[in-house]
Structures are given as structure tokens and as C-alpha cells.
Amino acid sequence: MAERLRTWAGEGWSEAVAQVAVTGSWHSLDSWTDGPEGSSSGSILDHMYGVFPDNAPRAAYEVRLRADGSYRVATSPDIDTLFPARLVFDPDFRYPGHPLPGMPRPAAADPTGLPTDPAVLAGVSALVEEFAQHHTRITGHAPRWEPGRTEEEIAEAESRIRARLPEDLRALFRLVGRDAAESGLLGRYSHGSLEDLVEQYWDGLPGASAEPEQDCPLDEEDVVLEAFPPGRVKRVSRNDWWVTFGDNGDGEAIVVDLDPGPAGRSGQVLEYGRNVDEPPRYVAGSVTEMLSAVVNALREDRYKFDEGDPRLRADVDFHRDRTPNRFHSFPDVPELDVRAAVAELDEPALIQSAGLSNEGAIDLGGLAPLVSLRRLAVHRAGSVRAAVSELAALESLSITASNVDLSALAGHPVLWDLTLAGVGHPVDLSVLATLPRLTRLSLAGLDVPEIERLGELRSLRMLTLDAAQLHQLLARDTRLPHLAALSITGHVVLSDVVKFRRRLRDAPVRFAEFTGRLDSVVM
Template sequence: MTTGLQAAARRLALGVRTGGGRTGPAVVWLRVEAGATRITHPVGVEVDLDPDFFDAKSALVELLPVPRRGRPLIVELVVRECGRFELAFSAKLESESRVVLDEEFRLPGHPLPGMPLPEAAKHTAAPTDPAVLAEISALFHEFVERYEQIKGRPPALRPGYSEQEIAAAEAELGARLPEDLRALYRMTRDDAAETGLLGKFSPYPLDHVVEYHQPGSLGWNDGPFDDAVVFESDPPDTIKRLSRNDWWITFATDFAMNNLAVDLDPAERGRPGQVFEYGRDIHGPPDYYAESVADVLAGVVEALRDGDYEDDESDYLQTYAGFGGVGLDELVYHDFGNRDLAEIVDRAEETQLIHINDAVDLDLAALAPLRNLRELRINRAKLVTPTSSGLHALESLAIEAERIDVEALAGQPTLWDLKLAGAAERLDIAVLRTLPALTRLDLSAVELADITPIAELPQLRVLILNAAQWAALRRADLRPPNLAAVERTATCSLRETADWCEWLTGTPIQLGTTSGTTS
């Protein structure tokens, strides 16, 4: 008897073209998450999908279980040349090749929600500071006057909020906004017309501020497999070197996927209420923008006083107040060859991320003067001696080289992320026991002389190996004791992934399945 799920799977399989010179079955993976579906297939395997496939996909997904929040639904479809198909699915796996064992785990610099609120930001019923309110009021009204003089019409700014409305929004946020931002909201509810009140940014209405903050949603690359090094903002020690903070409050946008936030929990040299930018155009850490909201508004008004603006036919009045920093200091060297690493040292005193491609012989000891280098990626080298003990800030090191002197890694105190690839000889990884901070390790693209040291790394939380390496660990019954997330490279079936997960966790992983034929 044909079930509804089987019929939907058959319709999906009919949308996959088989034959055409392909050897072996066609494999398609679907990842359904937050209402969106991502379609992939194994690396190196070409799969042709007919337009009907996408309609069939939507119909199939409606019949499958809805995954719980924070967990995807993984679907695997295998279509053989004879027309036979098999469909498997699970809402208990991270992907077809990854397993998350501890959903609360975060890599260094990636805190979970629940951070303590600084004393100075605690919510109170006090009205806005009268002196700050007077300062912001004067700047706001000067902006309005100068705008009207230039444009011949007043700016389309709605009247502001009452103290009671601001206090109600703060109660939902769980914190008191900086006094100057409170004062700005007393003047206007938002700048939806993009008049230029805060330069290229426009304040959000308070209900949006509350909505976008719940539940501490501002964060970057917080997954265990993400590029997760958190770089230092400029100037140093102003913004905490974190991927997210409960007390970063987004309050303005440029309507082009960039935003401003006020920082209620600054670093040692920072100031409560300082402003930073983040979003589509900001690569790396948050970009320190201004000391305060008042400084941003004052900069706009000063630019208008000086005639430093452009006027067009829109509502926007473009000023040229100089805010924002220089962004992430990153260097990329192509075709490095036999060049001297001293060349990098001469240029890279403040650099935090360096890529070196196609080098011949590198001894990383030469980079020791780079006190701010946090991430180093070496691609397609001949020989690398990773003498990195002098790199006191280095957190992430990726080496792809024909020869890697692994012993030179010994004792690196800050290195928590390591990836080795490309070595022509088997590597002896016993030295990894000397890396006290090692948290994430990727050895999937090298051969190992002995797999057992991996099980002797108590700080290791994220491990990426190939299928043969995982099989060797399993044969030896060696499971690293504190793993939070794992990945197995190379193509594996969903059943194999579930079986691997069962071995790691001791918990059975049930797959939903159906099969049939397209004929």
C-alpha cells in the first residue's frame, strides 16, 4: 500500500535525473530550518534537478515532522539508475556529516545568553537626566532648524516618547538605556523618513529596539564549526572581545543591513553608552563608531554648521561627520614563494589575521614580533615549521603543507583552534598533549601515525576527522571524553551518520524511512 509519505518521496525522486553517464546513485540532502530549505549533494557528485523537484520538495516537507527550535530536519534522498529510491530523515542530527553533542557549548569568546547586567545599566524609574535632556534637545532643534533652512521644509520626524513609554520599553529590555539615547527618544520616535538625523543611520522605534534585542540575539559565528576567532576592535580594550553580549542594544539602522548599537557593558577602556556599528559591510569585530549617541548627533549638527553636507531631492540630508574605525587589519599574501617572513613583520604590527599562500619554507618563529596576530592561515606550502610559542595572541592556526614539523607546535599556550592538512607523510600528533587550550581540532586531511593521542586531550571539544580516522577510534574504543561537536568528512549515508552518533552518545537515533520505485 502506498502511503502519503511514499507518494511524496516518489514525486521528489522523479525530479532527480539519473543516468546520463553518472556512475552510482544520485544523492540529494535537504536541510529544513526556520522555514527555509537548503539543498546540497555530496562533493564531486553532480545532480540534475528538474523544476518539478522544487514543488515536490515543498509537498514532502509538509508531511515530515517539524524540528524543535534550534535543530534542523535532515532529509536524504538516494535515487538509483534502476529507478529505485530511498528516503531517510531525522530531526535529531545537526547535518548529514555533523553531530552536536552539547548544545550549550560555545567556543572561546562566544558566550551564551544570561550575562550579568552592569550595575550602572540597571533599570530604574528615574526620569531622563535633565542636563542631558537639555543638551540633546538643543542639538535636535538645531538640526531641525538647519534642515528646514536647507530643504525648505521641516524634517519628517514624529514627536517623541513620554518618560512612561521609555520606561516601559526599558522594563522589557531589562536595562536602562543611556541618558542621551533616552533624551533622543524624548525628541523623536524614529527617523523612518531617513532625514539624516544621525547621519547615514536612522533610530528605530522603541518597539523595534525591544523586538530585535530578544533574546540577546546579536551575535556572530556562534556555531562550533564557524570561523569563530573574535578579533579586537579598534581602539583596543574599548569593546569586549566577544561575539555577542546581552547588553549590546541595537537602536539604529541604515536600512541596508548595517546597524548601530549602544554598549552597556564596555571593555576596560570603553565608556558605557559608547556606540558601535555592525552588519553587512563590517568584516571582523564590531566597528567602534563614537563615544556616545550625543557625539553622533553633535557631529551631524557641526557638519551642517560647517556646510559639510550634500542636498538632493530626497528627504535625506547627507553629512560627512567622521565616525567609524578602520575595521579588521588583515593581510593576504599570494604566491609567497621564497620570500622572507620579515617582510610580513615589517608591515603587520597591528595585523590580527594573515593568509600566506604558496610559500616554500616557513618557520613561524620569525612572526614572533606580531603581538596582535590571532589567526594565521597557510595554504599550499612546501615546508612549515610552526614554531609559534612566541605568538602570544595566536588562537587559530591552519596549515596546509607537504611537510609539517608538528613538534614545533609544542607548548603554544593560547592556541585553541588547529587544522593540519596536505602532509605527504604520516604525522605523529603526540605533541598535541602539550597544547593546554586546544579546543577544536581538524585532522581530516592528513594521515596519522597513531590515532590514540586524540583521546588524551581533555580540553578538546570539537573534533573533525575523516571516516577512516573515526573508524580507527571506534575499533580501539577510544572516545575523547568531553566532545561537544564532531564532524566526519567524506560522503556518508544518513544511516551511517546516525550509527556514528549512536556510538558517540550511547543513545539510539531513529530514522524515518520510506522507499519505492519511480516506475
């Protein structure tokens, strides 16, 4: 590592540092020198390639090389809780709306051992038969479906996922075991097999997720927005009781929702995947509703079919016209008049996420008509007055500005995520102590004179600081017993990360250091 670091570092430095994480596939977390910027040659990844074999122990490694050839290597196997630039104290903590596995099973999904409801089976059978007739009339051949499954096979799949499927989905499987040829029975979607259903349920976390899984969820998880129509889908990023049963062949999957929101119904169908930003899309109230919409369209000859494409597509949209203005970026114009810009919006009450970028003065009180706003980011502002008391739904606020007046932020009941950056004056933490749900806070790079007051923020679980701020906390013997994780920005060496962990929590850490020179090693 030291030899390759020296080759990478170039010239004009007195110390160079490389930090590497081995987590199954290794990657460099960071590398830097105290020499001229741009003097290094290429990517540190290229220089370190081949140093760590595939079976290298899972650990964090660091080498600090002096220009005279002496070096110090540090390593720790506690990579899940001790990472350069991140300390994790509670790996099971999750932000609001991001539940861990183990969600209680809804009563409607309790296994009963009964066969499929005969009335539901008859209704679904009539729709499937009529679709087959229309399909044959339009395409010239019957749908190429796999045979239906038995009650015993369905019950076996249910025992694997520990839940009873909705009656109409059970009925669909009884009649059509799998629509591998994408006949169009469910419009642009097709259902897979029972085996697919079970496999997808247990792929990663149980159930389904509307967001990609992160290596460390505490780094990336965000506010979960409301699906449209409001109230039908629980505002969560994943759910043990979202059961994937099909897809559209273009990166989106469909689930039956066994754990709906207060205005929803068990068995409603949702969509998530590559082209679904967030949250999951509401598709239909049930599988039966999807089948009925398709059959009704074919009755009225509303469909698309091309001899070169074997798929029949009924002209149904399944609520794809929902909340087109859920996200909004305000124009970056000098001295933006926020109130006037909001007045020009169509349906401002539907906007849940917004961005402002303006070098002038911004009063966030002008956003008051955005009553559904949950996430707001202000970039490159000259000054900001954080008057958000009328934004009762606001959960996440990020402000990058030279001057920030936080006084109007006091007492906000639901704000749990706050990032401040670029502030050119001392930041007073007293207002933050009035936020009852403040869970995540980033103050890196700011002047916080009374930084020890962070210990008063009892709901704070995730904190981002720079190394200098952390040294300041330690100098004042501040403990943060409620933190789930701490991120440290900028360049920080592994020995300091270990020191921080030991001091903040008096926690044991496995840690080793040794020194050497490029021509010899001294343990």
C-alpha cells in the same frame, strides 16, 4: 526518491546515494555515485523537487539505490543532533567569544524607575535645538521629526528589554520620537522609534549580533577580532546588551553598548551590518558625542546638502578610519622571505588576520612582529615550520602543506582552533596534547597513526575527521566524552553516522530503515 535518483545518476554506476534534510525548507545535503564522474544529469535538487511537501516531517532522509533497482531508505527525526556528516552532542556549546543568550545584565543598565536625568536632558535639548536651527538655515525648512515620547513610554520600552537605556538616548527619545526623514541629526545615521527598538532587540537572539546567525553555529563560528580602538568593545560576536536604535539606510545598524570592554563606557555607540566585516565598529563614546560632532560641523559650515536630496549630511566621520590593515594577504611569490615581507609592512602590530600562500618553505617565526595576530591561514605550502611561540595572541591556525613541523607549536597558551590539511607524512598528536585551550581540530584526510590519542585532548570540543579515520577510532574503542560536535568529511551513509553516535556516546538514536525495489516496496 529512488526513481528520481536513478534519473539523476546517469549511467555506469552500481550504487547511487542521495541524502536530504527536511528542516522546514528541504535541501539536499549530498548525492553521489560510484560511477564515472560527470555522468549525472544536472542538480539533484532539481530532480527531487516536489518529493517533500511543505508539511513533511522534520527529519534526515537517505536513499541508497543499486543498479538492479533495489534500494534501502534510512531516516531519523533526530536532525538537530544527528545529521549526515555531523553529530551534535552539546547543542548549547559555543566557541570562545560567541556567548549564548542569558549574559548577566551590567549594573549600569539596571532599571531605576527614575525619569531622565534633568542635566542630560537639558544638554541634549540644547544640541537638538541648535541642529534644528542649522537645518532650517541650510535646507529652508525645519526637520521633519516625529513628536517626542513620554517618560512612561520610554519606561515601557525599557521594561520590554529589561534594561535602562543611556540617559542621553532617553533624552533623544523625549525630544524626537523618530527621525524617519533622515534629517542628519546623527550624521549618516537616523534613530528609529521605541517600538522599532524593542522589536529589533527580540528579533532572533536578544540584543544584537555582529555576525549572521548560522543554522549550526559549531560549523562556522570563528575567532572574534578586536574592535578598534582596543579595549573599548568586548571581544564577542553578539551581546544581550547591545541595543539597536537606528541605522544608516544602507545596511548598517547602530547600537548602544550597555556592556562595554574595560576601556569603554556604558552607552558607547557601535555599528554592525552588511558592510561591516568584523568585529562591530566603534562609532562614538555616546549619543551626546555624536550630536556634538554633528552640531560642531554645522557651526563651521562643514556639510553636504543637495536640493535633490532632502538629507543634510554634516562632515563627520565617527572613527571610520580605523585599522585599515587589520587583514593582510602576503604576496604569493616563489620562496617568500617572510621576515623581509613583514619588515615592509606599515604598522604590523595592528594586523589581526593574515594569509600566506606559497609553494616553498615557510617559517612562521618570521611573523613575530605581528603581535596582535589572532588568525593565520597558510595555503599551498611546500613545508611549514609552525614557530608561533612569539605570536602570543594567535587563536586560530590553518595550515595546508605537504610537510609540517609542529614541534614549535608546543605549549601555545591561547591557540584554540587548528586545521591541518594536505600533509603527506604521518601526524604525531603528542604536540597537540600540550595545547591547553585546543577546542577545535580538523585532521580530515591525514594519516594519524595514533588517532586514539585524541581521547587525551581534554579541551577538545569540536573535531573534524573523515569516515575512514572515524572507523579507525571505533576499531580501537576510543570514546570522546568531551566532544560537543563531530563533523565527518567525504561520503558517509546515515547508518554509519548512527553507528558512530551510538558507539562514541552510547546515545539513543531514533532510526528506521526499509528496503524495496522500484516496482514494489518491502517493509
